[in-house]
Amino acid sequence: xxxxxxxxxxxxxxxxxxxxxxxxxxxxxxxxxxxxxxxxxxxxxxxxxxxxxxxxxxxxxxxxxxxxxxxxxxxxxxxxxxxxxxxxxxxxxxxxxxxxxxxxxxxxxxxxxxxxxxxxxxxxxxxxxxxxxxxxxxxxxxxxxxxxxxxxxxxxxxxxxxxxxxxxxxxxxxxxxxxxxxxxxxxxxxxxxxxxxxxxxxxxxxx
Amino acid sequence: xxxxxxxxxxxxxxxxxxxxxxxxxxxxxxxxxxxxxxxxxxxxxxxxxxxxxxxxxxxxxxxxxxxxxxxxxxxxxxxxxxxxxxxxxxxxxxxxxxxxxxxxxxxxxxxxxxxxxxxxxxxxxxxxxxxxxxxxxxxxxxxxxxxxxxxxxxxxxxxxxxxxxxxxxxxxxxxxxxxxxxxxxxxxxxxxxxxxxxxxxxxxxxxxxxxxxxxxxxxxxxxxxxxxxxxxxxxxxxxxxxxxxxxxxxxxxxxxxxxxxxxxxxxxxxxxxxx
Ligand SMILES: C[S@@+](CC[C@H](N)C(=O)[O-])C[C@H]1O[C@@H](n2cnc3c(N)ncnc32)[C@H](O)[C@@H]1O
Numbered sequence: 001x002x003x004x005x006x007x008x009x010x011x012x013x014x015x016x017x018x019x020x021x022x023x024x025x026x027x028x029x030x031x032x033x034x035x036x037x038x039x040x041x042x043x044x045x046x047x048x049x050x051x052x053x054x055x056x057x058x059x060x061x062x063x064x065x066x067x068x069x070x071x072x073x074x075x076x077x078x079x080x081x082x083x084x085x086x087x088x089x090x091x092x093x094x095x096x097x098x099x100x101x102x103x104x105x106x107x108x109x110x111x112x113x114x115x116x117x118x119x120x121x122x123x124x125x126x127x128x129x130x131x132x133x134x135x136x137x138x139x140x141x142x143x144x145x146x147x148x149x150x151x152x153x154x155x156x157x158x159x160x161x162x163x164x165x166x167x168x169x170x171x172x173x174x175x176x177x178x179x180x181x182x183x184x185x186x187x188x189x190x191x192x193x194x195x196x197x198x199x200x201x202x203x204x205x206x207x
Numbered sequence: 208x209x210x211x212x213x214x215x216x217x218x219x220x221x222x223x224x225x226x227x228x229x230x231x232x233x234x235x236x237x238x239x240x241x242x243x244x245x246x247x248x249x250x251x252x253x254x255x256x257x258x259x260x261x262x263x264x265x266x267x268x269x270x271x272x273x274x275x276x277x278x279x280x281x282x283x284x285x286x287x288x289x290x291x292x293x294x295x296x297x298x299x300x301x302x303x304x305x306x307x308x309x310x311x312x313x314x315x316x317x318x319x320x321x322x323x324x325x326x327x328x329x330x331x332x333x334x335x336x337x338x339x340x341x342x343x344x345x346x347x348x349x350x351x352x353x354x355x356x357x358x359x360x361x362x363x364x365x366x367x368x369x370x371x372x373x374x375x376x377x378x379x380x381x382x383x384x385x386x387x388x389x390x391x392x393x394x395x396x397x398x399x400x401x402x403x404x405x406x407x408x409x410x411x412x413x414x415x416x417x418x419x420x421x422x423x424x425x426x427x428x429x430x431x432x433x434x435x436x437x438x439x440x441x442x443x444x445x446x447x448x449x450x451x452x453x454x455x456x457x458x459x460x461x462x463x464x465x466x467x468x469x470x471x472x473x474x475x476x477x478x479x480x481x482x
Contacts, residue, residue: 002284005284009280009281009284035294053314054314059284
């Protein structure tokens with residue numbers, strides 16, 4: 001079975017779905033129209049070619065054949081993560097961690113297309129659930145995430161400090177009590193969230 | 208030549224409609240060709256093939272997905288991947304039917320490029336045109352009713368020619384390949400995607416059962432037309448195997464010919480260049 005084509009097909013569908021939800025993508029795509037960009041990630045069994053029109057077609061290239069793509073980028077998966085920080089690019093190229101050939105504008109426009117996706121999730125959710133529910137869900141989601149983050153960060157500090165005083169048995173006790181407290185708060189938060197979701201569901205059912 | 212001689216491996220190969228089958232006239236071998244497992248007069252084959260695709264046109268896409276469990280989409284993607292298509296290219300999707308390949312080429316070659324969807328059968332062409340228009344694919348695509356054996360285009364016209372699941376239906380394959388070679392630009396390439404010979408004995412057996420027993424039944428259920436799908440199964444078996452087809456491409460002038468087996472050789476993609 002052609003596994004590579006299964007992967008490129010999945011990538012293509014996902015990418016185009018995301019671009020469809022981004023009202024600014026049309027303009028960004030227009031700049032790329034007619035161009036092709038090859039991305040060869042060392043760890044990937046095949047290089048991908050992104051072919052731009054009013055959408056993006058994802059093709060599989062052959063490493064044994066010379067590519068005709070307008071811009072070619074070769075890098076490892078680790079470098080891919082660093083790429084977001086544009087101040088690093090010169091260093092990456094100098095170190096040969098990133099090989100860029102051809103029209104650099106294509107690479108820039110492509111990276112803009114991907115990293116600056118502007119998707120209004122609330123808007124898209126509302127098409128499924130209705131405006132009010134979507135808004136509430138998004139707000140709840142955001143505040144839950146914020147609270148979780150806060151909890152995790154305090155927990156990490158506590159644990160970090162605890163680790164320093166490893167030998168003091170008393171500290172352990174305090175830690176455990178504190179931990180249990182936090183779990184309790186979390187539990188009641190979760191219960192409240194659950195009730196809220198049930199309420200929303202009922203509301204949706206009545207619509 | 209009789210039916211039973213070519214179909215001894217499988218009795219279901221003998222179907223009704225025997226009136227279109229030529230009799231036991233050995234001397235007529237020159238004027239005959241195969242239609243599935245049947246021997247028919249050469250000048251009849253085209254219209255018989257036409258009838259098959261006329262009757263399957265409307266349900267063609269559904270059946271394709273069903274019969275191949277969607278894998279035909281991946282085989283076609285592989286074909287595009289091997290085509291080297293770029294903005295500005297001129298592409299001929301021959302025997303293009305409902306236009307799966309043409310749709311993708313149209314995006315890739317862009318407004319400065321051109322795609323021609325050609326098929327001998329008007330019904331298939333119409334289904335293809337409607338489908339592509341609904342997908343918003345217009346502008347750089349043209350529809351031409353044409354026989355692969357006598358392509359109505361000037362020499363050296365196309366950068367890429369594809370023929371997917373079409374060559375086995377063509378009566379005179381050598382003539383068709385030569386015609387494709389003629390209209391290809393120097394530097395251009397031909398891609399032939401076609402059913403072929405499974406590499407492995409076991410797979411071959413399983414595939415036989417599938418295509419001769421299951422396929423016509425599915426055709427009956429979904430498209431209410433088991434005979435057409437019986438023909439498809441038979442025509443697949445009569446099609447030249449990988450090496451033979453490669454040799455045929457070499458013979459008409461193609462260079463650097465090669466093929467890739469897909470899904471164990473159930474399908475093969477042949478590629479050849481004109482320099
Ligand atoms: C199985 S369909 C393939 C359609 C499409 N390429 C695909 O892969 O889905 C075969 C097509 O070949 C066409 N065909 C048969 N003989 C032909 C010929 N001599 N010249 C051009 N097209 C032909 C049929 O009309 C039919 O549309």
